[in-house]
Amino acid sequence: MAEPKRRRAAAPAAPALAEDAAPGAPAVLHISSRNYSSWSMRGFLLCRMAGIPFTVRTVDPEDPGARAELLLQSSSILLPCLSDAGAELWDTLAIAEYLNERYPERQMMPAERLARARCRAISGEMHAGFAALRSTLPLNLRAHIPDFTIWSAARADIDRILKLWRDCLAEWGGPWLFGAAPSVADAMFAPVVCRFRTYDVALDGPCEAYARIILAWAPVQEWMEAALREPEPGIAELDLDAEF
Numbered sequence: 001m002a003e004p005k006r007r008r009a010a011a012p013a014a015p016a017l018a019e020d021a022a023p024g025a026p027a028v029l030h031i032s033s034r035n036y037s038s039w040s041m042r043g044f045l046l047c048r049m050a051g052i053p054f055t056v057r058t059v060d061p062e063d064p065g066a067r068a069e070l071l072l073q074s075s076s077i078l079l080p081c082l083s084d085a086g087a088e089l090w091d092t093l094a095i096a097e098y099l100n101e102r103y104p105e106r107q108m109m110p111a112e113r114l115a116r117a118r119c120r121a122i123s124g125e126m127h128a129g130f131a132a133l134r135s136t137l138p139l140n141l142r143a144h145i146p147d148f149t150i151w152s153a154a155r156a157d158i159d160r161i162l163k164l165w166r167d168c169l170a171e172w173g174g175p176w177l178f179g180a181a182p183s184v185a186d187a188m189f190a191p192v193v194c195r196f197r198t199y200d201v202a203l204d205g206p207c208e209a210y211a212r213i214i215l216a217w218a219p220v221q222e223w224m225e226a227a228l229r230e231p232e233p234g235i236a237e238l239d240l241d242a243e244f
């Protein structure tokens, strides 16, 4: 069973990440929650992969003023949204493609054509699919729910994801999905690894090894540490069935 809805007290503003203080940082990544938003986490990992200096700003989508301001940056009102050099990008795959084009030397996509095609295919599948997993096992980096009952539709999503990982790890030799270095696909699946840990999803040998690589990845650790320090959102009630 998912965690019951809980009442939450109003909270102070989220603490700044180190890069918030970077003087003259040109790019801004607007995010929602560090603890609850898998999309925000992906956007952050992608920016870290690109190696750009950027400022992280947390927006409370429940706050009408913040929402109005956000509309100026993200016409879909969705987060994360990256503002960089005149570009306003409110979608993680668009952020990934943009950063990969702008900083090709960072090799965010695999160099080999077939690997690159697969990387796009599985990143797209993550972006568009796995609705049952996303809605019934919501990201909650601070939680550990060992006796969680996994609904069959979510189980099917999990099995599909594990097959995608196993195939990539076998074909490209690991330890990342496409070989020796992280790619866009690893950023897309990193929040899934975190969900698997929260809800104690059992993993076989190759998938467990992959999960450990993701959890030891410096940008993931940085994000998780900040999530632990993040106050609960300043809203009266958070609907944990919402798709994050």
Ligand SMILES: N[C@@H](CCC(=O)N[C@@H](CS)C(=O)NCC(=O)O)C(=O)O
Binding pocket: 032, 037, 038, 039, 040, 061, 077, 078, 079, 080, 090, 091, 092, 093, 127, 243, 244
């Ligand atoms: N496809 C989008 C999904 C982003 C998304 O759904 N973001 C949610 C929160 S994590 C959001 O901004 N919701 C704002 C709202 O519903 O008002 C992406 O790839 O970034």
